[in-house]
Amino acid sequence: LGHKLQDILAKVGGQDKLSEDQVKATMREIRMALLEADVNFSVAKDFVASVSEQLVGQKVGGVSGELDAGQTIIKLVHDELVNMLGADKAEPTLQAGRNVWFMVGLQGAGKTTSTGKLAHLYKKQGKKILLVAADTQRPAARDQLEILARQVGVPVLKVEDGEAPATTKARIDAQLADKPADLVIVDTAGRLQVDAALMNELAALKNELEPTETMLVVDAMTGQEALNVAQNFDERVRVTGLIMTKLDGDARGGAALSARSVTGRPIYFAGVSEKITGLEPFYPDRIAGRILGMGDVMGLIERAEAAQLSGPTDKQPGEFDLDDLLSQLRQIRRMGPIGELIKLIPGMSRALPEGFTVDEQQVQRIDAMISAMTLEERRNPRVINASRRERIAKGSGHDVSDVNKLLKMHEQMKMMMKMLQGMQGGNMPSMPGM
Ligand code: GDP
Ligand code: MG
Secondary structure: OHHHHHHHHHHHOOOOEOOHHHHHHHHHHHHHHHHHOOOOHHHHHHHHHHHHHHHOOOEOOOOOOOOOHHHHHHHHHHHHHHHHHHOOOOOOOOOOOOEEEEEEOOOOOOHHHHHHHHHHHHHHOOOOEEEEEOOOOOHHHHHHHHHHHHHHOOOEEEOOOOOOHHHHHHHHHHHHHHOOOOEEEEEOOOOOOOOHHHHHHHHHHHHHHOOOEEEEEEEHHHHHHHHHHHHHHHHHHOOOEEEEEOOOOOOOOHHHHHHHHHHOOOEEEEEOOOOOOOEEEOOHHHHHHHHHOOHHHHHHHHHHHHHHHHOOOOOOOOOOOHHHHHHHHHHHHHHOOHHHHHHHOOOHHHHOOOOOOOOHHHHHHHHHHHHOOOHHHHHOHHHOOHHHHHHHHHHHOOOHHHHHHHHHHHHHHHHHHHHHHHHOOOOOOOOOOO
């Protein structure tokens, strides 16, 4: 979308009101972008219709004229996406007494892995957990869960081949009478495609176990099919929440929008690695940016807004501030694998602080944290006190210790820039392609 977006901005930028034709042309591009990101066709169509309605004749520029027409469109589309993905952070219900979570989804979606991750997450929060291995479809599935259970340190009950749902229920009750748990998580069987026999089986087990949550696990790479899958599971076993897995891959995230909009259920978690710790809360704004492929543009718009809020903050010439760090990281990221590039920069490997490594994920984390800062904070990191650190950590989905590390790293880089500047007679170091 990168180029197209530039085109949109160039075409409509600078005007203060949008004509119907302009909105139409722009929305065609946005719809293409959504389809490219694997958003289901009908979802994309509805989305564009709703945004167009809001856009026609809209006065652009806001109160102070900081946002031009192109930015207004992008911001509206982005905000609407965030809205549709779920503006508020959603968490599954955990009531006093017994909670039963039923995990469903296609084969390979990540049910068993996510079951282990949930056990890990909630055990850390002090909950007593029982896992139930109810995937009798594949012989190895129950062993897979057993290994995860052992790794996390929670008990697991293995359902026998051909066991009646009522028997499973009775066995769970007996186990809980013996060893109480707050949370029972049931891993179930999947098939490669939606399948009537499987749905019947799941419905029968669900009826018996009366789960308090039924979580549909969706592989973010599912693409167009995500809508059908979500619709079918929801119709047959009434889903209460979603888990999107494999968001660490290069899926553009359209499946999340499709699954969410067809079920109307919240997305509780995002799977971000194969590891037991690889489960995070779902952040709609990250996925919205990813669907539109426009992290950069949103950063610009946020900064324009921040400028409106906090007034202009003058930048010291030659000072390497957090905005510089962010834009350099983003530029480097667009050029390819970062570790390789860093090594190409003359003097860089020697000048970098001891133990300094950059990987894609780290860059994304830094990006998220700096994006959560106000303009003033980026220009003058010294104002970032404890409560601001906490706000930034929360806003970007990180820990305060991550923010601390970022600020320390920036401090080190700033020193390094000063050193290089001195060496080169006052010029900022130039990196290839910048
Ligand atoms: P199930 O058939 O639904 O139980 O799927 P599994 O839990 O067995 O997962 C299928 C494969 O996807 C395994 O190789 C997992 O390691 C992998 N997987 C699951 N979740 C994630 C994730 O969030 N990120 C990545 N990279 N891999 C995942
Ligand atoms: Mg499984």
